[in-house]
Amino acid sequence: MADILDIMDIEQPTAEISRESILHGDKAKKKYVTTKTVKRPEGMHREVFALLYNDSNKDLPPLMPTDTGKGYKQTKAKLGMRKVRKWMWAPFINPARKDNAVFHHWKRVSDESKEYPFAQFNKQVSIPSYTESEYNQYLKSEDWTQAETDHLMDLCQRFDLRFIVIHDRWDRAAFRDRSVEDLKERYYGICAILSKVKTNPWSNIVTTVNGEKRSYQYDAEHERKRKEQLRRLFDRTQEQIEEEQMLLTELKKIEARKRERERKTQDLQKLISRADTGNTPAINQVANNTADSHTPSNTTTNIARRHDRKLHKKKLTSQQRPIRTVEAVTVEWSGIKFPEARSTGVWLRSQRMKLPPGVGQRKTKAIEQELRQMNIDVAPTPTEPVCKHFNELRSDLALILDLKNALGACEYELQSLRHQYEALNPGKTLTIPASICNTNEETKPLGEIIDVVGSPSALNSTV
Amino acid sequence: MSGPNGMLYGGDEIGALVFDPGHHSLRVGYAQEDTPKADIPAVVGVGPATHVPEPEEKVPDGNVTQTGSKAGSELRHYIDVTELHVPRPGMEIQTYMKDGQVDNWDLFEKMLDYCYSKVIRSPPEHHPALFTEAVWSSRSGREKLAELLFEKYQAPAFFLAKNAVLAAFANGRSTALVVDAGASQTSAVPVIDGYALTSAAVRSPVGGDHLAAQAKAMLASMHIQMLPIYSIQSKEVIRERERARYTLKSLPAGLTQSWQQYMLKKQYEDFCHCVAQVSESAYDERTAAAVPGVHYEFPGGYHQDFGPERFKLTECLFEPTLGAAHLACSAAGACDADARGALWGGVVACGGGAALSGWAERLGRELASRAPSAHRLKVCAAPAPLERRCAAWIGGSILASIGSFQQMWISSQEFDESGKGQLERKCP
Numbered sequence: 001m002a003d004i005l006d007i008m009d010i011e012q013p014t015a016e017i018s019r020e021s022i023l024h025g026d027k028a029k030k031k032y033v034t035t036k037t038v039k040r041p042e043g044m045h046r047e048v049f050a051l052l053y054n055d056s057n058k059d060l061p062p063l064m065p066t067d068t069g070k071g072y073k074q075t076k077a078k079l080g081m082r083k084v085r086k087w088m089w090a091p092f093i094n095p096a097r098k099d100n101a102v103f104h105h106w107k108r109v110s111d112e113s114k115e116y117p118f119a120q121f122n123k124q125v126s127i128p129s130y131t132e133s134e135y136n137q138y139l140k141s142e143d144w145t146q147a148e149t150d151h152l153m154d155l156c157q158r159f160d161l162r163f164i165v166i167h168d169r170w171d172r173a174a175f176r177d178r179s180v181e182d183l184k185e186r187y188y189g190i191c192a193i194l195s196k197v198k199t200n201p202w203s204n205i206v207t208t209v210n211g212e213k214r215s216y217q218y219d220a221e222h223e224r225k226r227k228e229q230l231r232r233l234f235d236r237t238q239e240q241i242e243e244e245q246m247l248l249t250e251l252k253k254i255e256a257r258k259r260e261r262e263r264k265t266q267d268l269q270k271l272i273s274r275a276d277t278g279n280t281p282a283i284n285q286v287a288n289n290t291a292d293s294h295t296p297s298n299t300t301t302n303i304a305r306r307h308d309r310k311l312h313k314k315k316l317t318s319q320q321r322p323i324r325t326v327e328a329v330t331v332e333w334s335g336i337k338f339p340e341a342r343s344t345g346v347w348l349r350s351q352r353m354k355l356p357p358g359v360g361q362r363k364t365k366a367i368e369q370e371l372r373q374m375n376i377d378v379a380p381t382p383t384e385p386v387c388k389h390f391n392e393l394r395s396d397l398a399l400i401l402d403l404k405n406a407l408g409a410c411e412y413e414l415q416s417l418r419h420q421y422e423a424l425n426p427g428k429t430l431t432i433p434a435s436i437c438n439t440n441e442e443t444k445p446l447g448e449i450i451d452v453v454g455s456p457s458a459l460n461s462t463v
Numbered sequence: 464m465s466g467p468n469g470m471l472y473g474g475d476e477i478g479a480l481v482f483d484p485g486h487h488s489l490r491v492g493y494a495q496e497d498t499p500k501a502d503i504p505a506v507v508g509v510g511p512a513t514h515v516p517e518p519e520e521k522v523p524d525g526n527v528t529q530t531g532s533k534a535g536s537e538l539r540h541y542i543d544v545t546e547l548h549v550p551r552p553g554m555e556i557q558t559y560m561k562d563g564q565v566d567n568w569d570l571f572e573k574m575l576d577y578c579y580s581k582v583i584r585s586p587p588e589h590h591p592a593l594f595t596e597a598v599w600s601s602r603s604g605r606e607k608l609a610e611l612l613f614e615k616y617q618a619p620a621f622f623l624a625k626n627a628v629l630a631a632f633a634n635g636r637s638t639a640l641v642v643d644a645g646a647s648q649t650s651a652v653p654v655i656d657g658y659a660l661t662s663a664a665v666r667s668p669v670g671g672d673h674l675a676a677q678a679k680a681m682l683a684s685m686h687i688q689m690l691p692i693y694s695i696q697s698k699e700v701i702r703e704r705e706r707a708r709y710t711l712k713s714l715p716a717g718l719t720q721s722w723q724q725y726m727l728k729k730q731y732e733d734f735c736h737c738v739a740q741v742s743e744s745a746y747d748e749r750t751a752a753a754v755p756g757v758h759y760e761f762p763g764g765y766h767q768d769f770g771p772e773r774f775k776l777t778e779c780l781f782e783p784t785l786g787a788a789h790l791a792c793s794a795a796g797a798c799d800a801d802a803r804g805a806l807w808g809g810v811v812a813c814g815g816g817a818a819l820s821g822w823a824e825r826l827g828r829e830l831a832s833r834a835p836s837a838h839r840l841k842v843c844a845a846p847a848p849l850e851r852r853c854a855a856w857i858g859g860s861i862l863a864s865i866g867s868f869q870q871m872w873i874s875s876q877e878f879d880e881s882g883k884g885q886l887e888r889k890c891p
Contacts, residue, residue: 094869094870096867096869096870097869097870097874099874099876099877099880100876101619101620101872101874101875101876101877102619103477103591103619103620103869103872104477104478105475105476105477105478106476116869117471117866118471118475118866118867118869118870119870121866121867122867122870158888158891159658159891162655162656162658164655164660164798164799164801164802165655165656165658165660167799168658168660168661168662168663169661169891180799180801227799227800227801230800230801231800233835233837234796234800234803234835234837236835241835241836
């Protein structure tokens, strides 16, 4: 450190607090005063200067061995700055005691006149008191004798209102056994009555609200009920607890299943309504084709479902060994829902064309791809009509992409089932009716999708 | 005391003594210290004074209190290990404890004399005395003790504290369910805010003595002879499980049955201390066999490894209907429903039995399977075996050195004024 300071030509700080300075005391200070005497001449290299003999440089080894130094002797640390204060074994009187007993302890001589410091912790609960006439006038009770009440008040004082302990120490030989609630009820009842008739209220039970005295009302009935419930809760046997646990987990499972089912039906509804209101009449048509009837969408689904259930049943009965059950091709509904215009603040209309965050990366890419194929600008000028139409277009594109995916999956299922059928029944070929076979690309399998999603088989396989 | 910045520290020492009488030993020492000054076996050897110690076994006679009984025959009382363990003809071993309380007051007085003169080495009138007591101690016993301290020993102040409460304090709790595995019995006592709930306390006679008896039975069934250590003159080094070769010492005639029993019991205790271990869950031959054995050499020189036996031995401490876990459950069940949560949250294991390795863990495991799942369960025990063993004493040491406790002593003035009747009020 000193070397660096030398190089930088910085003066040593004189009043440095370190272990060294504490150990050597004022000797260190003197040393720093003398180091200032010789300064390095301008232009002279440090190394050269260091070769010169320097009076103040005490670090140089002596030419002759000496043994005048302190050697390995430890110097004593000077830590405290103040003088040592004396302690003495002195008698003291504790003001918290009533008997003036004298004990002895160590204390500082300077503290001799002070009061015993721990006396301040002598806190006592204030318990109401009553005279006999007061008792006869106000506090008479059919249930409690005066002796019993006195005993209760005495215990309250002794155990600082710890009612559980009071209940434990209750004199059962002299008085009948009472519950903790009985004791509390009596005590708080007495407090309430006395605070009304007497002038000095007890701080721990009476609070003033808006200048009006209000005393704590102890609801014994409620407490008893609560205790009873607690007791029952704790007294359950292990089997009961296990049963309850089991029931709870079952309930959770059922709820989860229910939620799943609801989600599925919702998805289906959305898909159908989307298809119904959709721009392509072909979808509508296909949906109807499958159901073999031209009915509104609600009935369509119903029939479609029923139809499928029938099919499914047939499948189960005919196939003894279902090697491969039809897997659920779940279509997440996916037209894009653009958020409504935000209500407050100024905003750019192009914000409305932003894809909502829920749309995945892959879908975004696919939509852009489609747009490019159609020679549409990916980011057109956001006039009002452009915004609207552009969003609708992209939403439809997203839907179409999903439907294509679903179609692909169904197609695959169909083909694999056909192969399976042929493998099981060699020589036979399964002719798939043209209505469900995919000949003209995107339109046909919609019905299939609807069926598959809504079918009980799908539910069964996921549950 | 108060610090430089006006802060008030918790402790204030007034030179108090703490006595913790137990069935196995009596702990005595200064309050504010972390371990008792002495741990004296709770028995007194009573023998005729006619016996003069031989030159080579000359012990400074200070440890021996000599008294002339009224009948005229001289009796000497031998206290503490160095005196007790010497074979003396006619020396009977007597205990002053019964059912967790002092029963034989004459012998107990001898013990207190010994404590003051040889352990504390300071006149009793200088030191307030704090005694521990069992939760179920009788009123007459407590009053007798107070009288003894004030009238015979001129103690400046006296206080009686329940050992369960003190054990809770030693573990830093004022509310706890204290499971005390003592020598003569195991007990479970709920403590609420520093007050023991006496009506909910439960105990069973299964304790350290029972374990020693079990060890005796086990060794007898294994045909291993336990010779008392004092009877062995010399022994040869032999291989494991080989027949012991030793020469017996020539002993004075007239050694009493009680003394021989006492010395043998010490041996069995040592065996339990070295070998016995509590298995984590209920005893299972296969898991117990997987644990490496412990080697033990008997006084005669015979030595062998003890494997699963050492786990089997301690199973008697955890019997389903007498064991510590059952006691804890029934004690908690007898408490008010509001208090149970706090009790289960602080189960304190203490006592000599709890110092057995694995005891506290086993207790925790058994309680976890029995305690209502609505509560958080925590079993705490001091890490060091000695701290578990002396938990009540340590708690007393803490209590007697707290500044705000100093107002609670029954002073000699108070005792003179209002007599022993206030004991119930002042030491609940």
